[in-house]
Amino acid sequence: SQQGEEDPQALSIQEGENATMNCSYKTSINNLQWYRQNSGRGLVHLILIRSNEREKHSGRLRVTLDTSKKSSSLLITASRAADTASYFCATKLTGGGNKLTFGTGTQLKVEL
């Protein structure tokens, strides 16, 4: 079963705009990760944030984590057409071993 709900389900923006995706989860986590999937192919790891971290940056990506609200957000700044993809949050649960539990995903479309 899905650990996380993501919103929005779909997001369409113009190139150069920022895109924000949100993820909520249900139980205690060790870390939360964000992945990108292009056209139903393999997933690419974007960024990992640990449960004791609140914010993390990587290039044009900014991730926040609020463990009190059990939520995370992914911000992509200055979006490009190549950012068009599905984005998934995934959690590594406390006491859940090494497996990941994925959220429902956000489909991002960046238009020229």
Add this chain to the structure above:
Amino acid sequence: SAVISQKPSRDICQRGTSLTIQCQVDSQVTMMFWYRQQPGQSLTLIATANQGSEATYESGFVIDKFPISRPNLTFSTLTVSNMSPEDSSIYLCSVEAGYGYTFGSGTRLTVV
């Protein structure tokens, strides 16, 4: 990080038949994970494959339907048995690699 070679990339199969999907990792890993992604959906973990022991299946998945082999620390196979159209999905393998997980490129299975 690890690199995974997954094959086949896609297949169209007749109902009632079986398909074996292979994943080869370029380094030794303790655990390999197998996921299913139904059309338009997120990833659901099928099982965790450990070398030298039986795979651990998630709720809703059984060994008779999805037998897994893990003959060594770099290779695993997932078989989808006695297929029906409901098995049409993308199947992905994954390993933990440093920060985050690496995924194979996926096998897009269509059952007709």
